[in-house]
Amino acid sequence: MNDAFRVPDLAEREKALDPTRSFIVQAPAGSGKTELLIQRYLALLGGVERPEEIAAITFTIKAAAEMRLRVYAALAAARSHPRPHAAHEALTWDLARAALVRNDALGWRLEESAERLRIQTVDALCMSLTRQMPVLSQFGGQPEVIEDARVLFGEAARNLLAALEDDQHPAAADVASLLTHLDNNAGDAEKLIAAMLARRDHWIRTLGKPSDRASLEATLDKVRAAAVNNARALWPRQFPAPFESDVDAWIHHANANLTKAGDWRRKPPTPEVLEANLALREALREVQALPAARYTDEQWQVLEAILRLAPYAIVELRYVFAKHGKADFIEFSLAALRALEGEDGPTDLMLVLDYSIRHILVDEFQDTSFSQFNLLEKLTSGWEPEDGRTLFLVGDPMQSIYRFREAEVALFLRAWHHGIGTVSLAPLTLRANFRSQAGIVEWVNATFARIMPAVEDVAGGAVTYSHSKAMHAAEAGAVRVHAFFDGDFAGEGRRIADVASAAMKEAGRGGAPGSVAILVRNRSHLLEILPCLRAAKLPYRAVEIESLGQRPVVRDLLALTRALSHLADRVAWLALLRAPWCGLTLADLFALGSGEEALTPWEAMHDKARLASVSADGRARLERTRAILARCIAARRRASLRDCVEGAWLALGGPACVESALDLEEADIYLDHLEASEEAGALADLDAFEGSVADLYALPDMSAPDCLQVMTIHKAKGLEFDTVIVPGLAGWGGKDDRKLFLWMETPESELLLAPMISTGSEKDPLYELIRGLDKRKEEHEMGRLLYVAATRARRRLHLLGDVKCGHDAVVKEPQSRSLLAKLWPVVGGEFAPPAERRAPSNANAPVATVRQAELRRLKGPLTYESPAAAAWNAPAETRAYDDIEFSWVGDTARRVGSVVHRWLQRIAEDEAKGWTRTRIERELPAIMNELTARGVVEGDLATASSRVITALASSLEDPRGKWLLGPQRNARNEYRISTVIDGVRRDLVIDRMFEDLAGAWIVDYKTSSHEGADLDRFLAGEEGRYRPQLERYATASGKPGARRALYFPLLKGWREWA
Amino acid sequence: MHREPARLEKSELFERLALGHEARITVVTPNARLAQALGSEFAAFQRSRGLQAWETADVLPFGGLVARLWEDALYSELAAAVPVPLSAPQEQALWEEAIHATRYAQALFSAAPAAAQCRAAWKLAHAWRLPLELSRFPGEDARAFLDWSSRYERATRDRRQTDAARLPDIVAPHLAHAALRKPATLIVFGVDIVTPQMRDFVDALARHGCEIVEAAPPARRAEVKRVALTDAREEIEMAARWARSRLATPAKADVPCPPRIGVVVPDLASCRARVQRVFANVLRPDHLVAGEVVAMPFNISLGLPLAEYPLIADALLVIGLASHESAFEQASRVIRSPFIAGAESEMQARARLDAELRKRCGPAVALDSLVRLAKSPRSPRAPLLADRIERLAQFRKAGLFGTKPASEWARAFSEALRLMGFPGERTLDSSEHQALDKWHGLLAELAALERVVGKMGFNAARERLGSMAREAIFQPEARDVPIQVMGILESAGQEFDHLWVMGLTDEAWPLAARPDPFIPVPLQRAAGIPQSDPVSSLDLDRRITQGWLTSAAEVVVSHPRMKKESELAPSPLIASIPAVALEELGIERCATLRETIRTAGAIEQIEDGTAPPIAAPAHSGGTGLFKDQSECPFRAFARRRLASEPLETPRPGLDPRERGNLVHEMMKGVWKRLDTSDALAAADDASLAAILGTSADEAIASVRRHRPDVLAGRYAVLEHARLMRLASAWLAIERERPGFAIVTLEEKRPIAFGGVTVNAKLDRMDRLAAGGHAIIDYKTGECRTASWMGKRPTEPQLPMYALGGGEDVAAVAFGVVKTGEARFKGISREPKLLPGVVTIDKDYNAKKMYRDWDALVGGWRVELEAIGRGFAAGDARVDPKRPDTCKNCDQPMFCRIAEKAPFGVAGAGEGDPDE
């Protein structure tokens, strides 16, 4: 840091460390807020009973990890390094030292268990709360997190729509109204309901309260009156105007003065005083667009239907979540809210967690969402001023850019002015910028003071600009604007490459190589840029930029996946045959695939006649492909689908067909995704899977140095670079989706609702009124997005934009939803001179041309030697499976067998003394108990137990049985020995072993039964079956000469041999 | 154990075990895996003494010993005094029942996970002797658990049942009885955490004369190295290669057996598949292309849920199919399953049948409709399948309704599977065999549920079986292999020659304290449950870490530096171990199959844009052929000559094309009855309403033939109303027209251009009172007259009709029939022939390109001839007219546009806004 620059906000920074007070801190870009957060965290640690009492909430997992690392580093430094000299470092050291003293005194052992530092995302916090409160959260048990729940929203929506055909379902009539409203388009209805569920955290509280027509219309009246009052206040007194606030008269008045398009009327000419009054025109436009005072019956009917359907949709969603055992983050946050609310009054976390949360720090608070805000309200409920509990919110409303993830900058403003719940917050503003050189800071100050709204508007999400002071001296060439015209994307691309390569040659701050980032608003802006970087041979890292869905290697794997999943997927099969590994020509494809008979390509590949008309080369290719796929198809659904696809891809020579090694990694990303999506070796929904492939992104090229990075502006938040290039400023944002209903809350928390217009009708003023609000919020956010992009730069900022320009070199204004439009008042002037200089270009020539007739394929069969396997000799497979029953019904017999075995063991241990049929029969209850314990069902119990009794009693009555179970020399029952067979250890259990005059005996009991004649043959069969087993017993027991025998108590059967 | 028992070294332990059964020694371990490992080690010990056979050592987990003693009691006079323990599914079911009986059940998402948590809490409470008393259980969650557990306890008491959690306390009082075969010596091996319950049990054994000895694995002097790797992927990869390198060197020069190698992966559950794959790839690089199941020298200690084995998943789907209605995708999986009868012989036919069903079914399909469709002569024939599902449907009607005891359902499910020919014609492999065996066990357990729950319905039984299959973790029996991959718990107490412990980051290790949510934390902490408190949990994890560091001659601990984008630090418990570079681990390089293949082939690029010319001019398929050829020649080749089409996915309701068909049919019906403007004018409201009603009926009936299940019920009623609305709005337009008479309605006629003849279907042609004919094409979606103009028109059908017949055509127009929009859009020779239809000079696009009507018609002819010639000659270049042509095309996979125009031409895949 340059000492010439005095930090302008030292007092604020010092105040922020007061552990007894709550604050909300506005920390503009580069103001060093992470350091401040860490200092505050350390300061708090020094005063709590348990470290868990402090909850630090970050916006991303990455930020949490970073903050934890830094706290650790601070603790470690305080433990083992001397106090540093620099003032702010010394402060951190002191705070860490105090925390360590506390740690040592209370035995926390923080340095050994990182997890005690509760620095986490809000999602993780919610999950930790719901985990400890299964009942209060209503989850019952923690579900699995699903990041992208769109499939489940769809399923819930479909379930709800199915109510249409269910006469019992209370929502059936409402589904019918909704469908009628949507032109009976079930697909649309599904999408809209799913989208509504995806945003349920917004409306679930609001719609929870009953909303009747009268109160909604009362709100509407107020909104209308407010617009009229606004216009009336601006209307110059010298001109006539309707009296009072007769809204309809004012609408009429507005229409009389403005054209339909909202411009002052030419006929009769509008007085100049009026024309010049832009605010008045805006106000009149608003009046002009006001909706009617009452809902039409049709509107109300459908709105009511939607309002009644919404809770059912929630129920369906909960059902779907429960069925899959999954839930999205919104559900976790709703559940955490429920849990904190408790059944009767707020839940005492002390009871649940064994500690209470006494301090909360929130980073990036400007991007907080409604549900997070609620969570904070709940967590701080019951807090009293000065009771030692504190809230510390840090953020920069100028950097709130996550509206698409439900961030609401208005919440920051609300907390700034009114605190959260019962906690009032002392506001602090930081002003120092430690990041950018003064040239950039000054440009940003000048620019954004103009671009950002002059007046704050909480409801409209309008944030005013807050100036920063640079802590680094100015350098030349801070900001440059590059103008392009008429869609000269190629020129823009080339310029980016030039600027980037020049910037990479410059050293960065502190002597390290300079870092360069290309930041875009949409990924699609990069389609033209990346080829230019490649053409200029500039290696770059692109973070989540390049969609894999379009990459040839991924397409080919997808074709293989589809083909192997379904033999009748004709496109996929044809694609597979055309892919480089097979590379069939059009003529051969035609020979194979045409014809009257509807053969699948796989059948055609086996059809002699068709094969005969394929060229010789084609046949060779086909046969090779067929042989490989035949193996895969024969083994289908054995291994995972991923293994099946990857195996086929390898065998076909897929890796030989890719263009670069990077493609192999892309293949891996695809295959990993496949593995994560499949269930039991198959894909539940191929279509959904294919859709999800479009959301896969290539990994950044890690072999490229990290000094040139390409990413979205959103991703760049929190990062900084020496040079920042922002291209494509003239590009569009996305379309906004239609929603089933819109709602807004007035500052007084009154609700206004508008249903979506029915398919095919004109725009509805009420819907447009609320949507207009949304649009305004979006416009404000565009300014903030620019701010984020511009403030990433340490030394240089390049802005590139492309506008239309007529032949007369008159520059047209950029499209209104582009970033350039926002920036236009500042940079517009810089477009005129180059417009005059420019040479006519054929700018519309496409960057790439289609190679229309090319077939790219493997030249011939692959020959290679597979890499060697690890050194290991697999032992032989020793298990035989022929005795597995194909039905579980045989289980009862098996259970009877084990119970009989167990009893025979006991009887034999008693040497059969005192055992008689009567005694056995007396044991009936015990036997039934045992059978039950083994899982024999009620209905089979009588038969099973009588079989046990028969078996036991017959062996007691049978002379052979008496001899066998009676007293014998060296008798062993259930004798357990281990032995080595073919190099593998086997544990054996010998039922009975003893010696008599004839020598040693080895006997196995078999409870087989046999119906019908020819018992002898049956027994002989059994002997054959069990001979090897008894052989093993004889060898293992060291009695190779023993007589082997099988005893069949149920049959009174006996086989013996030597 | 408070009497300070004797301690034993492992070698002494084996010496004593080698004495055989006579010595009556039993060894108990904390888990089954350690018991198994100890058994193997003892076997190696015996073999190293030159033995081929020996008396099996009695080594089992503690719970196993208790269960055995309980069984002894069961087979003795004590039988009447001991209750029977429940199986895991029985426990689960009883807890669920207890939960359902309370007020909490209403609000819960689902009782099953709560019941599972209850089982864990119940076990904990007994093991640690926690008092289940109201006064000690503040808080809603704890209260709920207390309520449920008292119900559960009562239910088991009433039925004389118990559970594993309580078994030690039930057996202990009976230890005096002779029937309970107590060991003379009990060796407690490697038990780290002794719960009070276990301590009491062991003490009781001691009181009955059993000698208690403690033993632990010896602390070996290990060479310990720490290595930091990029991320978890690299850790797994390196660990696998390291294992491969170590495998090559035997542990002891004189013993040929391979070294014992352990790999500990903390969150094994979440990366099991990757570990499995990477180890397989490294140890047997060719395993995926070997064409057979190959034996692997490693084993992963974690099984998969039974339900995830394809064989079992399909068994569940077959049972699901036996319900009234199932999701189409599930029915489809049964149809294509290799595990049912005829799966091999009818494989092709079934795929074709399935493709057809996709066009005709909705997202849910009733079994009866499935049978009907499968047997329909219009569907591809798969008679074996049709027959099987018909029998299944009959079986369903005969018995799969009402409520029954669980055992009857088990039998019924078994029968349903038999009817479908489960498990199919293919020979099962070893792992499938074992899974099937396990499945039978599961059915038996389902049957045994009747001991605890009452009768249930089909769906309840089916869902219960499904959740049992998801709960049951199953791992096909492993051979004795040198490399063991395991989680943290299983690693305790084992010894290795080489051990690698990965994933030891600061956030993963030590584990966070994780108190049971149902039991108040202070109670848990007071009882000394290690996991309940950060400090005691840290102590435990320290001991485990110490165990690792002394359990092998070589120990490697590793940690990833990054997880996604976050930077991670090493666990504090290993941070002090000196770090080494990866190169110092002595990992040999090994080639991958991928790289080998990648360098094995050469690529060629040849010209191939032309298919053989068509053999005969006539082509089925209508005017769409010209549209395709015009928009992209390859698309026409693919679709029209190779019938290349993707599979459909049933969606709710009708798709846009079918909705269009409905409108066409509706219009046909109306104009069949009103064939002139006069007839229209003359019809009164009542007769018009009747005509519209009948026409809508007919239209629905005709489309319903293709989509019987979809266009039915209320949906059909709504659709009927919609058609009525659309048609009356349309008739309002028609009423404004000057006089006309319908000449043809939905007429098919051959039309030829450039040597290709197609069969075109013309929606409607009117004779105009002003002279000439008007050709009308109904449109229910977007349409623009510009699509007729210029080179390669994208909607050539109207021009084709206009030129194709002999009539004197004076106007061509789209009839836009949409909700909110009913109008003509088109061009006419003279003004005012049709409302809203203009002459060339009034059309924004046409006037730029064409002088007059004749020029327009002439231009059409030139274009259409050229398109036809291109198709006839076999032109199949990948040449989309505009970049966004590909957006609505279903062939990109086949035409390889992504490869031919790598950046952006394909149009699809645009990023979301702001993402």
Ligand code: SF4
């Ligand atoms: S995707 Fe595009 S290039 Fe490929 S066939 Fe379709 S229209 Fe032609």
